[in-house]
Amino acid sequence: MPKMKTKSSAKKRFKISATGKVIGSQAGKQHGMIKRSNKFLRNARGTTALCPADAKIIKGFMPYDR
Template structure:
């Protein structure tokens, strides 16, 4: 049986931690920053860990769950 393929978009957008959680880039930073407070902008930096419900969806596209 051939190997299962990982979704290409998921490879580029998400990473798995050693404990199996899913790390994603923080949303809400692309435009409209003049409306946001300085503290909101600071809190949107970096990455975030997805919720349990979203982790299940993303992990289904990682057939082998390989953490880089």
């Protein structure tokens, strides 16, 4: 049986934690910072765990990280 392929875009943007959660960067910080509040920018630093519905989709792209 051949190896399953991993989506390259997903493996560059997400990782799976030891407990199985999908970790990704916060949304809304690519451009347009001038119109966002300072509170939003502070709260959107770093990474966060994806919601279960989105995590299920991403885990399908990364078959060996389950």
